[in-house]
Amino acid sequence: MTEKNYVPWDLMDRFLTESFIWYGVPEAEAKICADVLIESDRRGIESHGCNRFKPIYIDRIVAGIQQPVTKIDILKETPTTAVLDANDGMGMVVSHKAMTMAIEKAKTYGLSMVAVRNSTHYGIAGYWATMATKAGLIGITGTNARPSVAPTFGVDNMMGTNPLTVGFPTDEDFPFMLDCATPITQRGKIEYFARMGKPTPAGMVIGQDGSAMTDSEEILVALTQGKAALAPLGGIGEELGGYKGYGYTTVVEVLSAALQAGSFLKMLTDFDETGKRKPYHLGHFFLVIDPEAFMGLDSFKKTCGDILRELRASKKAAGHDRIYTAGEKEYLVWLERKDKGIPVSESVQKELIAVRDAIGAGYRFPFE
């Protein structure tokens, strides 16, 4: 990617923040939303960064299925728990509030958990777990999502890609951060295979007859029509442990909905029975654990760091000269990008220009 396709961090931050404000998000909350998107680009998680800005946030605000002002009701609160209702506001805003509450409660009581209802897309799950690790705490979070994953022995797209994300503070320069969806992959990866003209590896996607689909173009059409579903981690059937991946995706589906009496499975679409657009009503959970309530933070960080270092130092497979631990690749991307800015693809460039023009901002992007 040529230099002009990189947008400086501060320009992107200013642009996203100003845009969110223009569309009705209060200033302090717009800053949070912008930072969540930019953090995704800092980590190289292209799928959840500024390329999501227009289609997943701005377009939904414009469509009226997401509210720019996030009215948060506290439905229940105990010393260690809370249930928040986001009233279809910004998922990042309610999640910031939820994790802030969880961190305060965990610092006081050792652990805490906050559930959120009637929310919208909350960005990368790792952003919220990182709030905890920055505070010297263990952060665990998950969210449901529109249905796309089939259960073992099933073919229907029933569950979301439901990330189960875990962050640990360590004695290294970056935390342990397992930030991943529970199925093998998600639609974005199939789109990538299609662009490359490559088949999709067998086992990732299941067709209506229960067998693996591998034609990437065909899969994209079938996914849109609900005639294909993503396979759980471990693949189709039971042979390679697919029921385990299915189990963990179910765990996230339950934790995201059942603690807040919320929507789940096929309810999580943005169309009602008459075909009219409606809010998603997503649910999230945030679980925080304070190592100080056990053998202490320094002890935790040292043991955690030792485990990660020993894993990396272990014997490599032929053709591989490095073993990574979760969060390490994202940290390496940041080191590589911090002076260069955010690489923006051509299709996203068009989206950013469209929003910039819509809000009448005077500045130009490097790629123009």
Next chain:
Amino acid sequence: MTEKNYVPWDLMDRFLTESFIWYGVPEAEAKICADVLIESDRRGIESHGCNRFKPIYIDRIVAGIQQPVTKIDILKETPTTAVLDANDGMGMVVSHKAMTMAIEKAKTYGLSMVAVRNSTHYGIAGYWATMATKAGLIGITGTNARPSVAPTFGVDNMMGTNPLTVGFPTDEDFPFMLDCATPITQRGKIEYFARMGKPTPAGMVIGQDGSAMTDSEEILVALTQGKAALAPLGGIGEELGGYKGYGYTTVVEVLSAALQAGSFLKMLTDFDETGKRKPYHLGHFFLVIDPEAFMGLDSFKKTCGDILRELRASKKAAGHDRIYTAGEKEYLVWLERKDKGIPVSESVQKELIAVRDAIGAGYRFPFE
């Protein structure tokens, strides 16, 4: 299996309890140990039931690497957390204590977590999560284990099979109970393939060069020599999400050790540097969440049950007439076995007779 190979539940309970007592376990604790083993057989988890009784418990007590009397020190306690030291005693006894404490704390404070150090094999993880679900609580537990799993891009057996087990109370006759090791499979499954004369499916086991091993007999030898390792859920490499399974196995490795400043990875063997046998020093964790601290237990059970029922009712893959949810198959095994007793294989029959004769018990098993 013919009728005479089934041992009645009450006879097995009496035999295991009396045996544990004979080997020095106090009566009330012997009852706990027996029940944990029998519960595994109730659920059809053959790998962790009475076939583990002699090699994993009795033989280790006799070898002096596991203490029949479990001296438990409370190293740290807060309203919501605790760290227990089992002093190489019975893993089931300290786990029963840990989960009992966690349940009490969660009932009072909404959630709780207890970490255990210097422990031994704690039986099926699902036993502990079920203590929580029976009390109307969410139970999450994990444990480390002797090293057998390779990290992504690695070939060394670094991590344990580290179960990450989650139980939810539901409005059905049985709880949601995802009780599984985090890698694709474990040694017992390879032994099964070898007995059947079948190859091991590619992707389950990784050889020293990083490629898949499929010769089951060869794998068993190589595993014993440390020249093969189990692959994480998602398989070898990154293509089908192996780094996710590797990540979850790492999460359990960290949570099992770092909260209690305990042993991890290659430390978790029963031999010291000089080849002398030594205790394993395993670590476990128990996390409990009370739905009453959120939107209430009835609401939780209903939503959880609805999710499970909708998953089961969804469209089946060709060749499958049923979709299961986690814990359902184990419940079906119980319904099938409750009037028949425990099926005991010939090799386990010999072990049980050997222990029965050693303790001088007067009764005979049906299979004799």
